[in-house]
Amino acid sequence: MFKDIGVAEIDTVLKKSHEAFLLFKRVSGVKKAAFLEAIALEIETLGIELIQQAMQETNLPEVRLAGERARTCNQLRQFSALLKEGSWVDARVDTAIPDRIPLPKPDIRKMLVPLGPVVVFGASNFPFAYSTAGVDTASALAAGCPVVLKAHPAHPETSELVARAIAKAITSTGMPVDTFQHVHSSTFESGKALVQHPLTKAVGFTGSFSGGKALYDYATQRPDPIPVFSEMGSINPVFILPKALKVRGDKVAEMYAVSITQSVGQFCTNPGIMLGVQSTDLDKFSHELGATMEKIAPGTMLHPGIAAAFKKNRERALSQKGVSVIAESTEKPKENQGVTTLSTVKASDFLNNEILSEEIFGPYSILVTASSQEELIAAANKLPGQLTVTIIGEDDELLQYAEFIQLLAEKAGRVIINGVPTGVEVCPSMHHGGPFPATTDSRFTSVGTDAIKRFVRPVSFQNFPDALLPEELKAGNPLGIWRFVNSEMKK
């Protein structure tokens, strides 16, 4: 057991973070890049010890954790590459026109600078990729912001191991010692105190709606509000069009049985709802999906709290008017296990029941059957903001549904055609975000290199002598980055 941080200690931690910021913000991109690479290497050096610790604390299998560790180190290296390339600062240069009429035009240059200390809350379902050295930490450090990481109480030892790896990287690359601080807490009071400390400048969170919304409220109620990036999950609707059902309903069922149940359904992009117009093909699909899912044995969930919430939310959903079970694991669940479940409801009942649009975190999905295309569109309109929305359709029918796909794009941060929402690619074009309640800020992503944009703000430098300008903005472009110079993109 690790000692909970007290509210008094939080003040010391944030003061140290602020002191570190004053030094860290001036570390060059190349040196920050070396730091991130060193973190990745130190994590890999922990070897099987780290994986075994995480297996013990999360019940996730070795192969999944090894993959997640690779993803985490890949993320760190992607941010490193971004920093070495350097153009991410969005440099803009407008040179002076001293003889402009009626007034001279001054020289103005702009770039992104770090916000200051960032508080990151580790997530339970990704002990590596969204936790201690996960994307929030990696992107904040890349931006030049020190991080105060609150370990997730479900995997504190795993978090300690990763924190020590980061500490080693701080030492070996000569970063300010408090560039990263690791704290433990399981009380609301300390979470609130971390968010409301005057020196905290931004917050990153991945988890439940209630947790993410609480942090948002703490931050917006400060005398000086700060941004909070809470990614709170969603039900990730999947629309299955008639012709695809007819042509390859069996393959879609196979693909979705996996997507709904992998890692015991504990992904924020889990497909929690599927929708289609009723037909014999949809019946067949439902039967096939159910037949595959019932063979998938219950799995042990991340921690007893999540298992209990799944049980409660599943039971609540199944007790709603018109909801019936199509299939569930034939094997009985043991303690803390989640029962694989496929349920169904008519769109007319779905439309009148907001509970059925709420996330059930675990291996659960509901099939909504519409009596007509109009009802399907009505159901789509009813959906709250989502991380993802997916359409399964044959090429020619997709074109017929172009308007519908436009509508769906209003609801989500990512629109997928003929795929599954699980498996979030880490790349510059990934947007992992979406309208509320999927996140508290649809304008920013928590996956991919653009995640760095959450922790920066622009500053304009007017009429600066070249010697005082940051390297990124100097006349000779010494870093050789892409810049928007007098309205022209150039290197």
Next chain:
Amino acid sequence: MFKDIGVAEIDTVLKKSHEAFLLFKRVSGVKKAAFLEAIALEIETLGIELIQQAMQETNLPEVRLAGERARTCNQLRQFSALLKEGSWVDARVDTAIPDRIPLPKPDIRKMLVPLGPVVVFGASNFPFAYSTAGVDTASALAAGCPVVLKAHPAHPETSELVARAIAKAITSTGMPVDTFQHVHSSTFESGKALVQHPLTKAVGFTGSFSGGKALYDYATQRPDPIPVFSEMGSINPVFILPKALKVRGDKVAEMYAVSITQSVGQFCTNPGIMLGVQSTDLDKFSHELGATMEKIAPGTMLHPGIAAAFKKNRERALSQKGVSVIAESTEKPKENQGVTTLSTVKASDFLNNEILSEEIFGPYSILVTASSQEELIAAANKLPGQLTVTIIGEDDELLQYAEFIQLLAEKAGRVIINGVPTGVEVCPSMHHGGPFPATTDSRFTSVGTDAIKRFVRPVSFQNFPDALLPEELKAGNPLGIWRFVNSEMKK
């Protein structure tokens, strides 16, 4: 007098705005560009009638209003140029790698899309540039968001004229009729109802701290919070370094007498505070500045409310411990006029009195004299977030103050060397924003083409057939825009 919009009517207005959004968001950049240009032309076509109306309602002189109109039309044309060029959507393309091990990489493409209906509150001090067809409206329309504009009650007739110009442009360029709607209100209730309507997706505001913060609170207290961009002004500190004072204190005094008093000091970038280390050169500067300022006659302010607030805030500041008047207009003020005022206070008193860091909107500035460089730095540290901070110094002494300039950059959105903060250049490198309380979101600008970024969010399109992709993301890059393709910037 125009009829106040009732809360019931607001529902109709936002529903119409949402309907317009569904069409307007799909209008091409080139067509939106033509629309913005048509607005500029219609405003110019109003000719002297518009200027005279604004003179009557704002007490601003003809030359100033003619300049502001030119700026407003220039802004609209800059956004038009941005749309025609097209690269602002920040397109990213990562093409598929089907044979990647262990998992195939899907094709993912991302771009910025509009948020939805935007409510804009017109500002009193810029009847054109920050009002009806001002930068909030121009940037929201450019983004593809319909606008509901609440006219500022101090210049409703001017606002009506501009609104009619926009309506003409809507007709002539075939935009959805409710792309722009114009409403009048002077109650808190209707302002709140506009911000809290479920179909409102973002808010733009320029004005007082109390007004801007209230709108922010309304928005963050919604069941689904939305972004609010309140620009709430600041005191725009000016640091005058010793050598510059010695070499050209007289010229600096001349420049600042103008900056403090132009348009009766009614600019959010007005230099409300100047700071320096005590010396005979600073005394001489203070004397020269005062001597110039007392010759500047009181001017009639924008409206009686602003004049009354200036009188009250000025008197409150002058009654603070250690504050004394250096100079004020020798001519006595008439009704609703603001008295040009220069006051002074020792840094030791300034450091203990937060009231002296509050904005006094009008022709007022306070000179803070520090006993040492350390005290000057302490005063700088004490300052809240600012739109701008300015340093006046000779080239060699600026280099000595490099650390200090770094510190100042933490406090502001724009750092100016050897200039005045008034006169905000409209260009891509302008950041008109700053840490709270200057704005509610330091990450976004309300001047310059980047203002468009306030009203958009990214959406990723995964595995889309080319025919269903937006033009900006299609394989052949039919719009010829800059895109970040497989981590390489290219056209």
